[in-house]
Amino acid sequence: MTPAFASTTTRPVVRVDRVSHHYGEGDSRNQVLFDASIEIGAGQLVVVTGPSGSGKTTLLSLIGALRSVQDGAIEVLDCNLTGLGRKELVAVRRNIGFIFQAHNLFDSLSAYENVKMAMQLGDCPPGEMRKRGMAILDRLGMADRADYKPRALSGGQRQRVAVARALVNRPRLVLADEPTAALDRDSSGAVVKLLKELTLKEACTIMMVTHDNRILELADRVVNIVDGRIISDVTLRDAVVICELLRGMELFSHLTPTEITRTAEKMRRRRFAKDETIIRQGEAGDEFFVISQGSVAVRRRAPDGSEQLLETLHAGAFFGERALMVDEPRNATCAATTDVEILILDKVNFRQALEQSPSFRDQIQSIYFQRQ
Amino acid sequence: MILHRGIAALRVLNARGLRLSPVPLAWRNLLSDRRRLARSSAGIGFAALLMMVELGFRNGYIESMLLVMRRLDGDIMLVSSQKYQFERVAPFSRRQLYEASGVRGVASARPLYLERTASIWRNPQNGRHFAVLTFAFDPDQPVLLIPEVQAMLPELRQQDTILMDRRARSVLGDVAATTDGELSGKHIKVAGTFWLGPNFFNDGNIVMSDRNFFKLLGGSGRDRTDLPDVEVGVVKVQPGFAVAEVQRALRAAMPPNVAVLTKQQLIDQEASLHAKLSPVGPIFTAGALVGFAVGILISYQILFSELSDQLAQYATLKAMGYGNGYLVGVVLRQAAFYAFAGYLPAWALCIGLFRYISDIMVGPMQLTLALTAQTLLLTLAMCMFAALLALRRVITADPAEVF
Numbered sequence: 216m217t218p219a220f221a222s223t224t225t226r227p228v229v230r231v232d233r234v235s236h237h238y239g240e241g242d243s244r245n246q247v248l249f250d251a252s253i254e255i256g257a258g259q260l261v262v263v264t265g266p267s268g269s270g271k272t273t274l275l276s277l278i279g280a281l282r283s284v285q286d287g288a289i290e291v292l293d294c295n296l297t298g299l300g301r302k303e304l305v306a307v308r309r310n311i312g313f314i315f316q317a318h319n320l321f322d323s324l325s326a327y328e329n330v331k332m333a334m335q336l337g338d339c340p341p342g343e344m345r346k347r348g349m350a351i352l353d354r355l356g357m358a359d360r361a362d363y364k365p366r367a368l369s370g371g372q373r374q375r376v377a378v379a380r381a382l383v384n385r386p387r388l389v390l391a392d393e394p395t396a397a398l399d400r401d402s403s404g405a406v407v408k409l410l411k412e413l414t415l416k417e418a419c420t421i422m423m424v425t426h427d428n429r430i431l432e433l434a435d436r437v438v439n440i441v442d443g444r445i446i447s448d449v450t451l452r453d454a455v456v457i458c459e460l461l462r463g464m465e466l467f468s469h470l471t472p473t474e475i476t477r478t479a480e481k482m483r484r485r486r487f488a489k490d491e492t493i494i495r496q497g498e499a500g501d502e503f504f505v506i507s508q509g510s511v512a513v514r515r516r517a518p519d520g521s522e523q524l525l526e527t528l529h530a531g532a533f534f535g536e537r538a539l540m541v542d543e544p545r546n547a548t549c550a551a552t553t554d555v556e557i558l559i560l561d562k563v564n565f566r567q568a569l570e571q572s573p574s575f576r577d578q579i580q581s582i583y584f585q586r587q
Numbered sequence: 588m589i590l591h592r593g594i595a596a597l598r599v600l601n602a603r604g605l606r607l608s609p610v611p612l613a614w615r616n617l618l619s620d621r622r623r624l625a626r627s628s629a630g631i632g633f634a635a636l637l638m639m640v641e642l643g644f645r646n647g648y649i650e651s652m653l654l655v656m657r658r659l660d661g662d663i664m665l666v667s668s669q670k671y672q673f674e675r676v677a678p679f680s681r682r683q684l685y686e687a688s689g690v691r692g693v694a695s696a697r698p699l700y701l702e703r704t705a706s707i708w709r710n711p712q713n714g715r716h717f718a719v720l721t722f723a724f725d726p727d728q729p730v731l732l733i734p735e736v737q738a739m740l741p742e743l744r745q746q747d748t749i750l751m752d753r754r755a756r757s758v759l760g761d762v763a764a765t766t767d768g769e770l771s772g773k774h775i776k777v778a779g780t781f782w783l784g785p786n787f788f789n790d791g792n793i794v795m796s797d798r799n800f801f802k803l804l805g806g807s808g809r810d811r812t813d814l815p816d817v818e819v820g821v822v823k824v825q826p827g828f829a830v831a832e833v834q835r836a837l838r839a840a841m842p843p844n845v846a847v848l849t850k851q852q853l854i855d856q857e858a859s860l861h862a863k864l865s866p867v868g869p870i871f872t873a874g875a876l877v878g879f880a881v882g883i884l885i886s887y888q889i890l891f892s893e894l895s896d897q898l899a900q901y902a903t904l905k906a907m908g909y910g911n912g913y914l915v916g917v918v919l920r921q922a923a924f925y926a927f928a929g930y931l932p933a934w935a936l937c938i939g940l941f942r943y944i945s946d947i948m949v950g951p952m953q954l955t956l957a958l959t960a961q962t963l964l965l966t967l968a969m970c971m972f973a974a975l976l977a978l979r980r981v982i983t984a985d986p987a988e989v990f
Contacts, residue, residue, distance in 0.1 A: 272990050281906055281987040302910070308986075309908030315989055319903040321612065323619030328610045335609055336908045364619075380907075392990050 226293060228388055228420040228472070229255040229278055234287030236273055247273050249443045250287070256458055257387070257472030258418035260411060260433060262425055265440035271424050272392060274440065278422065279390045280307040292387055309336050312381035314391035318373040320365040326352065326376045327361040330383050337384035351379045356405060371402025378406050382413065389413070391423040395430065407433065415480065418473035454479045457558055460507045464531045466582070469574040477571070481564040487551040496548045500538025501562040506530050509555030515547045527552065536579055539565050613920035616893070617928065624928060627889045631929025632936075634882025635966045638875045639937045639954070640944075642962060645871035647945070647952040649861045651786035654951070655722065656854050658732045658783075662830045663837065664853045665696070665820030668846040673857050674703055674720060674788065678816030679845050687820055690840045692828035697728040700797060701818040703789065705804050709769040710760035717759055719752075720789040723800030730821040735781035736794055742778035743796045747803065753780035755791025756949055762791070773803055785949055787867060820845075879969055886929075886973035890922060894980045899989055906986035914981045922974035926967045934959065 236248040247270040255261055263271045276282050277289055280296055283304070289296040292310050299307070320329045330348045339347055352358050355375040365373050374397060381389060389410070395403035411433050413419040423430065431437060435455040439447040450456055458479035461467045467475055484507070487493055493504065496516055506528055513525045513534065525547060528534060538545050539562050560568065569576040617624060656673055665687055670677035681698065688696040700723040708719045724730045726740045735750070742748055749770065753763045765777050770793070783792050795803070801815060824833045830849055837847045848856065862868040894901070901914055937954050945952035 276987040276990045279906070279990075281985075281990065305905070305908050305910050308906060313903070313906045315903065315906075317899060317989075319899045319989065321615070321897065321900050323615040324610060324612065328615070331610050332612070332904065333907055341608075 227254040227256050227290075228292060229253070229422065230288075230290040231274070231278065232288040232290075234274075234277065234284065234289060236270070236277060236282070236285050247443050248277075251440075251443075251445050252287075253438060253445060253448065255420055255422065255436075256455070256462060257420055258414050258458065258476035259420055259435045259455055260414045260430075261420075261422045261436045261438060262431055262434040263422065263438045263440060264424075264426065264431075269440045270443040271440045275390050275392060275422065275424060278388075279311055279313060280304040309384075310386055310388070312384070312386035312389040314378055314381045314389065314394040316393040316396050318365070318370075318377040318397075320373055320376055320380075322365050325362045325364055326357060326368065326372075326379075329365070329376055330380045333380045333383050339384070348379075348383060351383045352376070355379050355409060369402075371398045371405075374398055374402060375406060378409065382409075385417065385419075387419060389419060389421045389423075391421065391425075393425055394423065395425065395427050403427065403429070415476075418471075418476040453484055454482070457482045457484060457507075460558065461505075464505070466505070466531065466533060466578055467575070469578055470572055471574075474568075474572045474575065478560070478564075478568050478575070481568070482558045482560050485557050485559055487555050487557060489551055489554055492548060492550045493555075493557065494535060494545050494547075494549050496545050498545050500535060500543075500545045502535060503533065503539055503560040503562075503565040504535045504549075505533045505558040505560075507556045507558055509551060509553040511549050511555060511557075512552045513547050513549050533579075533582075536565075536583055540579075540583070613917045613924060616897075616917075616921055617924045623893075627886075627925055628928040628932060630885040630889060631882060631925055631966065631970065632933035633929075634878050634885055634969065635930045635933040635962060636936060636940075637878030637881065638965055639933065639958065639962045640940065641871050641874035641878055642958060643937070643941055643944075643952050643954065645862070645868055645875070646955070646958060647948070647950045648787055648867050648871065649858050650951040650953070651784065652861050653854055653857055654783055654786065655731075655792070656850070656857060659699070659819070659821050659850060660730050660732045660823070661697075661821035662824045662850060663822040663834055664848050664850055665822060665837070665841070666818075666846050666848065666853070668844050670846070672860060673853075674701065676701060676703065676818065678818050679820075681815060681817050683841060683845055684817050684820045686840060687822060687837055690833070690836050692825050692833035692836060694823040694825040695728065696820050696822045697724065697730050698797070698817040699724050699730050699819040699821055700800050700815070702800070702804050705771055706793060707771050708759055708791070708793070710758065711765045711768055712760040715758075717790050719755070719759070719791045719793050721793045721795065721800065721804060723795050723797050725797045730819075731794065733781050733783065733794075735779065739779045743794070743799075745776070745778065747774065747799060748776045748778045748795070749799065750794040751777050751780050752783045752785075752792040752794075754782050754784040754949060756785050759791050770803060775803065784951065875965075879965055882966065882969040883973050883976075886922065886925060886970045887976050889925065890918065890970075890974055890977040891980060893921075894918065894977055898980065898984050901981045902984040902986045902989040905984065906989060911982055915978060918974050918978050918981060919971065922970040923967060926963075926970040929970075930963055930966045934963075 231251055231253045234248055234251045235246065237244055237246040239245050251274060263274065265271045277284060278291055280291065284297045291307060294307055296307065327348050330352065331344055334344045334348060349358055349361060352361050355378060357372060357375050357379065360368060360372060368376065374394065378394065395406055398406065407430050410421055414421055435452040436448065436450050438445060458476055461475050461479055493511065494500065508530055511528045511534065513528060514522050515525055516522045534549055569579065665684065667677040667679040684696050684698055687693060702721045703718065706719050706721040707716045709716050722731065726743045729737060729740060739750060743750065751762050751765065755762055763780055768775050768777050781794065785791050824830050834847055834849060841847055904914065941952045941954045
């Protein structure tokens, strides 16, 4: 069996399971969500669209622990929200970054102090706050405005401060409601760029209600809600699919979500038809393969010319690592025995992954030595 | 300008000293809009001023009734048990005062005479007549601790001679310049003046010897040949005796028609009478309460509108993970700051105002430490109570509504 800790690392950041929600009671009872289910992994930028009043904001506020779950189950950052009391919901919120349509900054506080209000809830030691707060403001191009009051800032600058406030505690989940609605082109560009970077570099998960086309282009997934029902959930980016695949595999079960995301980012998906040869013995090897669907036969040709079937690999298994690790030509031929889908990592990135992730290296090595 | 510089200095202090401490949100909110701060402190300061003036009047009124009592040179006072107010004439027998001087531990028991209906002073300038309060004692046994009176005992012994209160109300005329006057239709000589002051019921005071008292005003004795009745017996305790001990002995020796009180008891009794039973004390207390109630309304209005303006911000704090406890703390702190911001200018204004009122009403209107503490606490209580009412606004703020 997989050890418990391993399973937590690959659990989705957000899991919404058959959630329904209504406002009011009796005759005025108005259901706004019907049986909504969605799972979101680490490092995804998920855009939620839909007409106004469709329930998307309600879904966001439920995930953000701003409302109590009425029906169904919601798990956020490994915490089951169903049935939590007011105090516990408040504690969950501290791990989530919120960005609202309005900046909601205190006029009485400087930009930095508004950000510091968030840091006071996080784990940043007081002596480090100025440094960390200034760093995030700097990333948003607001370092020279840190001591300005919101009144002295433009609309775009205020929203950037609000974004800094939401991100300064490095939340693993950010919920944003039309964060660029009130922004001009340049400001919203800066905000969107930063959010996108977060998902890529820090495996931060972002769920955002927006109608901004520039964000839609960058989204990994687009979820469309109409009349309280999720009517489509489209994954746009290959890396997200790969990420989902890797997450289900034994080989990657010890990796942190960030490591999985990083690895997935560098992989390509490729399909091979039945009987197609994937690698050939004697050729130089510069790629690493993981089977996501189908099976692959591994054969070795003896010096006398006879061919021997070594093993058949199935989904979740990998091959091709030896040539990369020892810099030798391929020592076997692998061919598809069914239609297969393979995830490919090139040599440079494979080595980088080994260096960056000790758990990945251990995993590869232990399986590699078993094969010898 | 001074306020401006003060705020700037505080800002610098904040920026340096408080860098490591949490963001002082309540303080920042207070200072964020100076015009609003000025409006708010004016409103709250008005209520504080109202309370200070009303309670100042009340204290001044009571204190004016105690002026003479505080200057009685004795430890224990004997008064008729019929006497419910110091200036209401209710004499007791002189013989009983003699008995008192024989009680163990008593050093002296001296008489004070008092009159306030027959002593009619004629304004030397315009000839109009006014009732004044006359105190009399035996110049050989002085009982008043008024330096000018103590210095003029020889003058008091002369016939038809009086000392006049130069702090008397101006209606009595230019008292200090008067040497020959008229009291109850009789010619008198004003040998000098002393500094005491009128009170709510009397426009001024006159001091004279017991002999002149009986001659000019007929005294309070029913029979002139008999010993005159006494208004107050001023008792001094012999060194080495405890006042309480002598008081007990006197109580045992005196008949029930004579009350034996320490000086402080007499003062306390009089003060409490004016504070509670006379119509004047309660009126001012009610005035102060009105100020308190108005203050609650004003500060509630201020806090409520300020919280309403920042509702989205407070809801955002809740969404970020701040609990209600933090928000309650911010609002209460801000209310306390408002209390000080309103109180301090009102207090400063009162220093001048009290002096001005004191001159007009010729009374002891004093901004004492006790009054300062009392009204500051009332102002704080007022703002805190308003804050508790206004808190509902932030506690019910729903972070889900901000989305």
